[in-house]
Amino acid sequence: MSELYSEHPVMFKNNPIGFIVSIILIPVFGVGLVILLVWHLQNKASKLTINDTEILYEKGLLSKERSEVNISSVRTTKVKQSFFDRIFGVGAIEIYTAGDSPEIVAKGLPDPNRISEIIRPRKDDQ
Structure with missing residues (x-):
């Protein structure tokens, strides 16, 4: 895998x-x-991983x-981005x-459209 x-x-x-205010x-x-320390720990405590057959959050x-x-049971993926999210690519x-x-809601991830593009062809193949 x-x-x-x-x-x-x-x-x-x-x-x-929020980052600038914290600084x-x-x-x-x-x-x-x-x-910043609490925020960093919260971010490191969440992780989305996709391999050939499954999605793990x-x-x-x-x-x-x-x-x-x-992945074969995924029906739909929805990407949500505000204007500023689109500017920063998250x-x-x-x-x-x-x-x-x-089933899974993951926020603040880099390049969320890429995630959807990774899932889509694998969902259709299986």
């Missing part, structure tokens, strides 16, 4: 204003540093939440198998 995509959410591109707040009793540091979806992706609610 080859890994086709594996990314954590990104910090600066996902929220540039500005560093001299204020280190508040900005604490914000993991969340959490101390307690883990793990969702696995077989966004959210929702992966649907059956029903009206998504």
Whole structure:
């Protein structure tokens, strides 16, 4: 099984204003540093991985939440990007198998359209 995509959410591109405010707040009793550290840990605690046959989304540091979806069961992928998300090349992706609610919702990922393009041909092949 080859890994086709594996990314954590990104910090600066996902929220540039929050990042700049955090940098500005560093001299204020280190508040900005604490914000950046918590934000970094939250981002590293989430990861979306796609291989030839399945999609895996993991969340959490101390307690883990793990969702696995077989690519052949994917019905729809939805990419959501605001204007600023499009400028910075990030966004959210929702992966649907059956029903009206998504199985996986991953936010702040780099190049979400590429994720959809990776899933689409594999879904049709199987």
